[in-house]
Amino acid sequence: MYIVLAVFAVHWYLSLFCQTFFLHRYSAHKMFIMSKPWERFFYLLTYLSQGSSYLSPRAYAILHRMHHAFSDTERDPHSPHHTKNVFTMMWETKDIYNAVLNRKRVIEAQFERNYPEWNLIERLGDSWISRVVWGLLYIAFYLVAFFYLDMHWAFFFLIPIHLLMGPIHGAIVNWSGHKYGYQNFDNQDKSKNSLIFDFLMMGELFQNNHHKRPNSINFGSKWFEIDPTYPVIKLLNRLKIIEIRKKN
Known part of the structure; x- marks a missing residue:
């Protein structure tokens, strides 16, 4: 049982780290720069960690920039305030994402620029063959755990989360981060800070802070707000793997 929980936690947080570090803070905002080899490394790591739910850095960057420009208006690609529930929000987001991806x-020029591209990984990650193979690998792991590691059958309900890891992360951030919590700033939108220590989404739930200071590498603002990704970015900067563009 503990092995299954450990594998799930590793998948959750590694995929989440790639989402917040590479897709969000690097691809969409360019908060730091890195060499081409390191960019390829994190590009590949994003594919490996997201697996069947791989999200294109280009499409992610464009949608996220649109989100900032049109936050919580009808032009926002994923606002919870213009849909009936979280499922319809993500379904509409999927349609916009696919239109951008293909x-x-x-796309306005202000959004269609300055993002990482690697056509090989883009084609591989978005192929149904890749998505099905990753899905079969997840299922195979749980079958092995069930028959050989004495796993309880209820753990099979974790498989859909593995399959849809990327969109699930997006659903939590976009729904909760614009509906539940408190506001430090009046950003003329509905963005909220949902947690004071964002252990669940590695800083992504400081949406109100982020919308106020979209280029800050630290999503926390008050002294008690802890963004777990921030010290990792500082460490990578100290190791010269990345170079922070905007000091704060």
Whole structure:
């Protein structure tokens, strides 16, 4: 049982780290720079950690920039205030994401620029073959755990979370971060800080702070607000793996 929980936790937090570090803070905001080899390393790590729910850095960056520009308006690609529930919000987001990914939507120049691209990983990650293979690997692991590691059958309910890890992370952040919590700043939108120590989403639930200071590498603002990704970024900067562009 503990092995299964450990594997789930590793998948959750490694995938989440790639989402907040590489897709969000690097691809969308360019809060720091890195060499091409390191960019390829984190690009590949994002694919490996997200697996069947791989999200394109280009499409993610464009949608996120649109989200900031049109936060909680009808043009926001994922606001909880213009949909009936979290499922309809994410379904509409999926449609916009696919249109952007497949270049079937006209994108304003302010959003369509300065993001990492690696066509090989893009084609691989978005292919149904890749998504199905990853899904089968997740299922195989749980079958092995069930028959050989005395895993309780209830743990099979974790498989859908593995399959949809990326969108689930997005759903939690976009729904909770714009509906529940408190506000440090009046950003002319509904953004909220949902936790004071964001152990669940590694800083992503400081949405109100982030919308006020979108280029700050520390999503916490008050002294008691802890962004777990911030010290990791500082360490990577000290190790010269990345170079922080905006000191704060």
